[in-house]
Amino acid sequence: MGKVNMEELLNCALCPNICRCECPVLQVTGREAVAPAGKARLAAMLQKEQLDWDEEVLDAVSHCLSCRGCTIHCPFAELSLCDELINARLAAKAGGARLPQVEPYLANLKNYGSPYGQKNETAVCGEKGAEILYYAGCTSMANNPASIEAARSLFNKAGLSYQMIDEDCCGYPAEIWGDEELARRLAEENLRKMKESGASTMVTGCPECWLTFTGHYPEWGLELPLEIIDAPAYFLGLLEEGRLKPGRADMKKVSYHDPCIWARAAQKTAEPREIINKIPGLELHEASSSGEKTRCCGGGAMFQLSYPDTAAAIARRRLAELAEDAAIVTACPFCREGLLQENRQVLELVELLDRTC
Amino acid sequence: MSRVKTILQQGKVKQAVIDKFRENAADIVGADNISSGEIDLLSTCRDYWPISSIWMLEGAVPALPQLVVWPNTTEEVSRILALANEKKIPVVPYGEGSGALGGAVPLQGGIMLDLKKMNRARKLDELNQLVTVECGMNGALYEEYLNQNGYTGGHFPQSLRCSTVGGWLACRAAGQFSTRYGKIEDIVVSLEAVLSDGTIFSGRSVPRAATGPRADLLMVGSEGVLGVITAADLRIWPLPEKRHFATYTFDNLADGLEAIRKFIRAGTRPAVVRLYDAQETGNHFPELGDKRPGLILLFEGAEPIITAEAGVVDQIVSGQGAVDAGPDFVVHWLETRFNVSAASRLLQKGAVLDTIEVTTNWHNAHSTYQAMQKAILSEEGTMMASGHWSHVYPEGAALYMTVVGFPGENKIGYYKSIWRAAMKACLDEGAAISHHHGIGLHRGAWMEEEHGRGLEVLKKVKAALDPNGIMNPGKLGLEEVQQWEK
Numbered sequence: 001m002g003k004v005n006m007e008e009l010l011n012c013a014l015c016p017n018i019c020r021c022e023c024p025v026l027q028v029t030g031r032e033a034v035a036p037a038g039k040a041r042l043a044a045m046l047q048k049e050q051l052d053w054d055e056e057v058l059d060a061v062s063h064c065l066s067c068r069g070c071t072i073h074c075p076f077a078e079l080s081l082c083d084e085l086i087n088a089r090l091a092a093k094a095g096g097a098r099l100p101q102v103e104p105y106l107a108n109l110k111n112y113g114s115p116y117g118q119k120n121e122t123a124v125c126g127e128k129g130a131e132i133l134y135y136a137g138c139t140s141m142a143n144n145p146a147s148i149e150a151a152r153s154l155f156n157k158a159g160l161s162y163q164m165i166d167e168d169c170c171g172y173p174a175e176i177w178g179d180e181e182l183a184r185r186l187a188e189e190n191l192r193k194m195k196e197s198g199a200s201t202m203v204t205g206c207p208e209c210w211l212t213f214t215g216h217y218p219e220w221g222l223e224l225p226l227e228i229i230d231a232p233a234y235f236l237g238l239l240e241e242g243r244l245k246p247g248r249a250d251m252k253k254v255s256y257h258d259p260c261i262w263a264r265a266a267q268k269t270a271e272p273r274e275i276i277n278k279i280p281g282l283e284l285h286e287a288s289s290s291g292e293k294t295r296c297c298g299g300g301a302m303f304q305l306s307y308p309d310t311a312a313a314i315a316r317r318r319l320a321e322l323a324e325d326a327a328i329v330t331a332c333p334f335c336r337e338g339l340l341q342e343n344r345q346v347l348e349l350v351e352l353l354d355r356t357c
Numbered sequence: 358m359s360r361v362k363t364i365l366q367q368g369k370v371k372q373a374v375i376d377k378f379r380e381n382a383a384d385i386v387g388a389d390n391i392s393s394g395e396i397d398l399l400s401t402c403r404d405y406w407p408i409s410s411i412w413m414l415e416g417a418v419p420a421l422p423q424l425v426v427w428p429n430t431t432e433e434v435s436r437i438l439a440l441a442n443e444k445k446i447p448v449v450p451y452g453e454g455s456g457a458l459g460g461a462v463p464l465q466g467g468i469m470l471d472l473k474k475m476n477r478a479r480k481l482d483e484l485n486q487l488v489t490v491e492c493g494m495n496g497a498l499y500e501e502y503l504n505q506n507g508y509t510g511g512h513f514p515q516s517l518r519c520s521t522v523g524g525w526l527a528c529r530a531a532g533q534f535s536t537r538y539g540k541i542e543d544i545v546v547s548l549e550a551v552l553s554d555g556t557i558f559s560g561r562s563v564p565r566a567a568t569g570p571r572a573d574l575l576m577v578g579s580e581g582v583l584g585v586i587t588a589a590d591l592r593i594w595p596l597p598e599k600r601h602f603a604t605y606t607f608d609n610l611a612d613g614l615e616a617i618r619k620f621i622r623a624g625t626r627p628a629v630v631r632l633y634d635a636q637e638t639g640n641h642f643p644e645l646g647d648k649r650p651g652l653i654l655l656f657e658g659a660e661p662i663i664t665a666e667a668g669v670v671d672q673i674v675s676g677q678g679a680v681d682a683g684p685d686f687v688v689h690w691l692e693t694r695f696n697v698s699a700a701s702r703l704l705q706k707g708a709v710l711d712t713i714e715v716t717t718n719w720h721n722a723h724s725t726y727q728a729m730q731k732a733i734l735s736e737e738g739t740m741m742a743s744g745h746w747s748h749v750y751p752e753g754a755a756l757y758m759t760v761v762g763f764p765g766e767n768k769i770g771y772y773k774s775i776w777r778a779a780m781k782a783c784l785d786e787g788a789a790i791s792h793h794h795g796i797g798l799h800r801g802a803w804m805e806e807e808h809g810r811g812l813e814v815l816k817k818v819k820a821a822l823d824p825n826g827i828m829n830p831g832k833l834g835l836e837e838v839q840q841w842e843k
Contacts, residue, residue, distance in 0.1 A: 007705065013413065014701035016405045016455050018518040021497040030427050030473035030493070031392075032400035032454065041413065042396060045361070050416045051399075052358045060396050073518055075698035288505055 004047055004087045008079040012040035015075075022069035024296040028313040034063035036070040036081055043088040046095075053095030058178075061088045062099055063307070065300030065314070066176065067260035072293055086176055093178035102177045102306050109182060113168035113189070115305060116142035123148065126155075126163035133199035133226065134162050137206030138169045139333040140348075147333065150354035151205060154235060157357050158243035162203075165193050170212040173302045187212075187222055195225040205231035205350060207261035207332050208300075215265070232262070232271040232331050235353055239278050246279045246356040254352065255285040255322040257339060258294035259332035267292065272331050272349055279356050285323040295321065299334030315339055359395055364412060365798075365840045366420040367831065369466035370446050375423045378444050378468075382426060385436045390427040390474070397425045401451055401469040405516075406459040406799065407711045410704055411768050422449065422463040427474045431549060431557055431587040434470070438585065439555030441468055442825055448553075449829050450581040452493060452521035456528060457712065458797025460580050464831040464838065472523055475587060478502050487546060487562055491588045492523025508593040511538025511628075514793075515695060523586045528795030529578040531755065533694060535748045536621075537628035537657070538594065540793065542577050548589040550576045553823040562590040575818070580795055581829035583822050597657035601667045602687035604642075605679035606649040610634055611723050613650045614746065614754075616677035618719050621749055623673060625666045629655035630754075631690075633745040634726070637759070640743070641693075642686045652679070653687050703761060709738075709768050710761045713776070715783045716792035718753035722746065725786040729758055732778035738764030738771050748792060755792035777843055780806075796833045802843035804834025 017037040020026055026035045033042065039061050045051040066082040074081075105115040112118050116138060123141055126134070134155070136148045148164075155162040168190050174183035194202065202224075204210050210230050217224060238244045256276060262268040269291045276284050289295045298304065298314030315338040322328050327345040329352050330336055339346045347355075375393075382391055392398075402418050403409040409419055428434045441448050447467030454461055463469060472493040479489040488510075490499060496517040503510050512532035514520060524530070525541045526548060538544060547560035550573060560573030576586050607613040613632045620627075632652045639647020654670065656663040671681070703710055717725045726744050733742035741761040748755040758779065764771030780803045783790055790807045791800060805812050812834065819826075819835050831838045 010414070010705055011698070011701040014410050014704050016516060016519045016697060017453070018516075018695055018697065020453060021495045021518045026473075027476075027495075027498075030471060030476075031397065032425075032451075032471065033394075033396045035400070038400045041400070045359070045399075045416075048416060050360050054358070056394050056396055073695065075696045076701075288501075 004043065004084055004091065006044070006047055008076060009040050009044050009047070009084050011076045012037055012079055012081055013044045018075070019070035019073045022072050022295070024065060024067065024069060024298065024314045024317065025063045025310065028310060028317060029063070033060045039064060039085055040081060043084060046088065046091065053092050053097040055097055055099070058089065058092040058097040058099055061085050061092070063310075065296050065298070065303055067296035067300045068264040069260070069296060071264060089176065089178040090180050093180070099177065099306065105302070105305050106174065106177055106179055106182065109169055109174055109186065113186060114138040114142065115169060115173045115302065119166070123164055124166050125152070127161045128163055129198045130161040130163040131200050132160060132162040133194065133197050133202040134164050135167055135202050135204040135206075135209060136164065137204060137209045137333060139337065140206060143337055144333055144348065147205065147336075147348040147351055150348070150350040151231065153354045154238070154244060154350060154357065158238045160243070163197060163199060165197050167193065170209040172208050172212040172216070175216065176301050177306070184220060187217055187220060191222060191225060200226055202226050202228045203231055203234045204228065205331070205333070205348065207259050207266070208334065211261050211265050230262070230266070230268060232268060232275065232349060235350065236271045236275050239275065244353070244357045246353065248280050249282045249352070249356045251327050252281070253283040253285055253323065253326040254329045255287060255326040256290070257287065257297065257318070257322060257328055257330040257335055258290055259330055259335045260294055260296050260300060262331055263292050263294045275349060275353060276329065279352070285326050287321045289321055297330070297335040297338035299332070299338035304334065304337055311338060312341065315341055319344060359399060360416070361399065362417040363420050364417050365462060365464055366466070367464045367838070367840065369423060374444055374446065378440060378446055379424060381440055382437060385440070386426060386428050386433050390429070392425045393423065398422055401425050401454070401471060402463060404454040404456040404459065404461040406457055406462070406797065407709065408459065408769065408772060408799070411709065414704065419459060419462040420464050421466065422469040423466045425469045425471055427471050429474050431551065434551045434585050434587055435555040435557050437470065438551055438553055442553045442555070442827055445825050445827060447827050447830050450523070450527070450585045452524035453495065453519050455516040455520040455524065456797055457794045458799045460528065460795060460797030460829070460832055462798055464798070467827070470585065472521065472585070479588065481506055485562070486593055487590050488593050489588060489590050490522050492521060492526070492586050494522050496520050496522065496525070503593055504596065507596055509596055510544070510591060511594055512541060512544055515697065518695060522589060522591070526577055526586050526589055527580050529793060531748050531793035533747065534628040534655070536630045537626045540748070544592050545574070545577060546590045546592060548573045548576060548586055550584045550586045552584040553825065553828050578795065580797065580833050582819055582833045582835060584828060599657065599660045599663060601656040601663050602684035603654045603667060603671070604682040604684065604686040605652045605674050606638070606645060606682055607652065607677065607679055608649065610650045610726065612677050613652055614719070614722050616652070616674040616679060617746070617749055617754065619677070620670045620673045621751055623669055625669050627654045627656045627666065627670065629653065630749045631745055631747045634743055636741070636743040637745050642689065645682060645686065651682070651686070653690055655687055708761055708763055709772050710759070711772070711775070712757060712759050712794075713779050714755055714757045714792045714794055715788045715790055716753065716755050717786070717788040721786045721788055722754060722756065725783060725788040726756055728782035728786050729756070729779050732782040733758065733760050733775050736762070736771065736774045736778055738762040739775065756788070773843060798832055798838060798841060801832065801834030801838065
């Protein structure tokens, strides 16, 4: 968790906002205050003490999905506005500002280690001490246990031992909601459990968790005790090794939605497509904005909890870009959750793969 | 709570009047589409006028509105304007704030009418090659929509990604491909608008008509002072079959200008024609060096046509002593053409910078450049005054000057001095004071010299259409703005 980089923030604040066409929050709300440069201007004014923290200001700088859509056209290579806005939210907490709607979720994080409340203890499974640890993430745990079942099924079909632990939230929600202390506490608890598991490799299907482990933990001075690999790359490896053998799918066409973190923060756009292309007879439809130019589903930065109406509107905008006559496949529990509207069929990649193997 | 100062605020509407308006307006647009929140007021109170940026760094804004209203439909715009007119509350239409001359500054407070929720494409008429699009649609998303349907809008201002269709029409915008597709006033066929009393009117999208002056097209270039443009029928073109790129350098600018005049006279219409002075050639294309003016050309359309056009142009420019530098510089230009990052960096280093675009005929194209450059360079603190021509017509071309200065503490004084020098030189040479950025607040001071008695006619039109003077007061040079003299 860093300090605000004033020079970069001002570069953004002084820009005419050439990224605004790719900011999903701005596009559905129309509010200048939540345009990328609008938020940068507010954050800069706060830093210069021209503005005081209050709920209204915090609400504006919290209107960022961390989708990195603004980076598509950004001329400032060093700028990470999403991170600068997280820094601003941390400063907001120090200034006494609170977002009331996230307080219950923060309380859940403190009490249960998940923003969704009581965790499902049956998640602890597999073979204790196995080399592979599967970290599902709290959103899959709470909202789509079927994706966890699919991942477990794939391990079994591949003949691999795995384990799942009593995982805590990675800490990301606490960080984006401005509670640095809680984020660190959750991270440390997770690291302790990972270490105790004895696993050497951790597979995660949640891009938010992956980014927190690989990007944020090192920034917080925390070292992972195991190697981490994302689920698309891992299961693609099993396909290439011949451990998994897909048959024909029970559908003809899928439209792949690139989750923004896999696409832009991790540049992982090839692996999911390679998996889909290995399924016989399955046609892949590309959205009009795909790969690194993907558009957000509305689920980034826990928006489905903090701003559900805006999240739903952003999802509807994205759904219009995904083929109507195809099932939607994605590789993120937040994206799945967001795109589950308008009677569309939405599957996580592991679910699709498990149905064919 | 903000400690931001306002510099140009001319007044505000009594709070009781605003409160009553808000109550009534909530019945029209819904309470969620009205805000008096401080951050919404701070965020919509400015555009990309360099003075606003300088003030921002100093903790100030030009002026603050009292409400932001987001209408969703033309009907809502009509009812909001009628209500504001009844209460005599100023209204400033707002798109995406990319204007460069303070046109969106709410000098008298009142309402910012943010039109971004009116962002739909209403109809794609392929047979008649027209699209009906609402005013708040973002430029890049407009072009994306057309591309997905096999068309282009042919309009690519540098602000494409941060401006709206309504903004283009309100300030007579030009796109980088204008030599083939025209400025926005050539692309618009008809539009829908709302007057201050709530009257909704529109033109018909027929191919010209000898039916008297067109009321709807009167709104083109009106910068919000006559009413609100809510939608337009724009021409569209099938996506081009092929593109051809060419770059040439010349011994001097006069040869380059003469070459362009001749190939336009010959009937060719490259989409992009940009002739840079030697300094800008060196800045944009270091491999070409900074000793010779560079010309980049982009042709697009059906292959046989552009092959023929490129051949005619090559023959003419060669006759004017041009050296062929190949196609790659155009590729580089295409990749970098929307990048305005230098401004943010220079402003933080204490620079004052601006672009001043004017429009010249062929007879004064070169002399206007020379006069404006000399005038700007003569102002103490100026570090650079360079120029290029783009947007070419049979009768002349737009001249675009870029100015960078480091004046020390008196930034506003310096800004005014370079503009006074540049505008005087422009008018003395017989050029017009703007080609496509428009007038806004800052350039209003030169409107009388530009229009002569024509400005009185415009004032009468304004008085007739907006008798209470609520529409974007203080802009387009129709009223004096005491706090902002040239």
